[in-house]
Amino acid sequence: xxxxxxxxxxxxxxxxxxxxxxxxxxxxxxxxxxxxxxxxxxxxxxxxxxxxxxxxxxxxxxxxxxxxxxxxxxxxxxxxxxxxxxxxxxxxxxxxxxxxxxxxxxxxxxxxxxxxxxxxxxxxxxxxxxxxxxxxxxxxxxxxxxxxxxxxxxxxxxxxxxxxxxxxxxxxxxxxxxxxxxxxxxxxxxxxxxxxxxxxxxxxxxxxxxxxxxxxxxxxxxxxxxxxxxxxxxxxxxxxxxxxxxxxxxxxxxxxxxxxxxxxxxxxxxxxxxxxxxxxxxxxxxxxxxxxxxxxxxxxxxxxxxxx
Numbered sequence: 001x002x003x004x005x006x007x008x009x010x011x012x013x014x015x016x017x018x019x020x021x022x023x024x025x026x027x028x029x030x031x032x033x034x035x036x037x038x039x040x041x042x043x044x045x046x047x048x049x050x051x052x053x054x055x056x057x058x059x060x061x062x063x064x065x066x067x068x069x070x071x072x073x074x075x076x077x078x079x080x081x082x083x084x085x086x087x088x089x090x091x092x093x094x095x096x097x098x099x100x101x102x103x104x105x106x107x108x109x110x111x112x113x114x115x116x117x118x119x120x121x122x123x124x125x126x127x128x129x130x131x132x133x134x135x136x137x138x139x140x141x142x143x144x145x146x147x148x149x150x151x152x153x154x155x156x157x158x159x160x161x162x163x164x165x166x167x168x169x170x171x172x173x174x175x176x177x178x179x180x181x182x183x184x185x186x187x188x189x190x191x192x193x194x195x196x197x198x199x200x201x202x203x204x205x206x207x208x209x210x211x212x213x214x215x216x217x218x219x220x221x222x223x224x225x226x227x228x229x230x231x232x233x234x235x236x237x238x239x240x241x242x243x244x245x246x247x248x249x250x251x252x253x254x255x256x257x258x259x260x261x262x263x264x265x266x267x268x269x270x271x272x273x274x275x276x277x278x279x280x281x282x283x284x285x286x287x288x289x290x291x292x293x294x295x296x297x298x299x300x301x302x303x304x305x306x307x308x
Contacts, residue, residue, distance in 0.1 A: 136160070240279075
């Protein structure tokens with residue numbers, strides 16, 4: 001089954017500096033050479049899905065600057081349809097400033113730029129893209145009302161709607177977003193922000209189900225993932241790797257999960273597929289450069305099965 005995925009979300013240019021440790025307030029550290037690479041949660045997830053074999057349409061916004069032109073060129077190089085990408089004159093493209101320590105941990109500041117100019121009416125103009133899609137994949141680096149409109153259109157078009165709630169809003173998610181989400185994929189920090197309190201992962205997942213989401217997949221980093229449906233809770237084991245850069249691991253997970261669900265895999269198998277993609281992504285520097293190909297992922301899974 002061909003995976004047809006529409007991604008609505010952000011496109012950024014990432015500026016990455018390797019550092020000996022993440023600096024504290026007022027601290028300056030000397031880092032390694034600057035790495036400039038394409039990023040943005042939406043674009044990252046689109047690239048992740050495309051490299052794993054999906055037919056992908058990306059709906060987003062970039063500036064008319066060099067960063068925007070390079071972002072579109074990069075997406076096209078991965079076979080992604082960018083005909084619905086809005087080019088905003090007079091507004092810079094999104095940029096992310098990223099520091100990465102030797103353990104792969106990172107600290108990120110994002111300047112949204114043109115991403116903040118993706119409006120609900122842009123989704124309405126792009127609704128044709130959803131007609132043949134199996135999955136609609138969204139995140140929260142574009143305006144919330146735009147995400148809500150996209151999810152509403154996705155449900156009308158009978159797509160499976162997925163939300164990676166990052167960055168999670170401090171005030172939680174509006175009901176017009178929650179009511180149209182089939183699958184939500186937060187990490188623990190995001191889940192705590194959405195439910196408004198700290199609790200064990202199992203309780204966080206159940207609290208999100210109580211909000212009205214059909215399926216909660218709580219990503220736990222090196223501890224794997226927790227899959228929650230009504231009356232059912234199941235852990236999915238992680239893959240052990242040596243991390244180099246954890247930037248965009250969640251994006252690799254979400255993009256891979258979208259592909260696996262679109263291809264008809266059972267949910268637990270789909271999450272295992274996504275865990276493998278995330279594990280592979282942290283073994284390379286950068287966001288989009290770290291997204292694995294289908295061949296790389298299948299080789300990784302095959303080796304794991306043999307060794308296990």
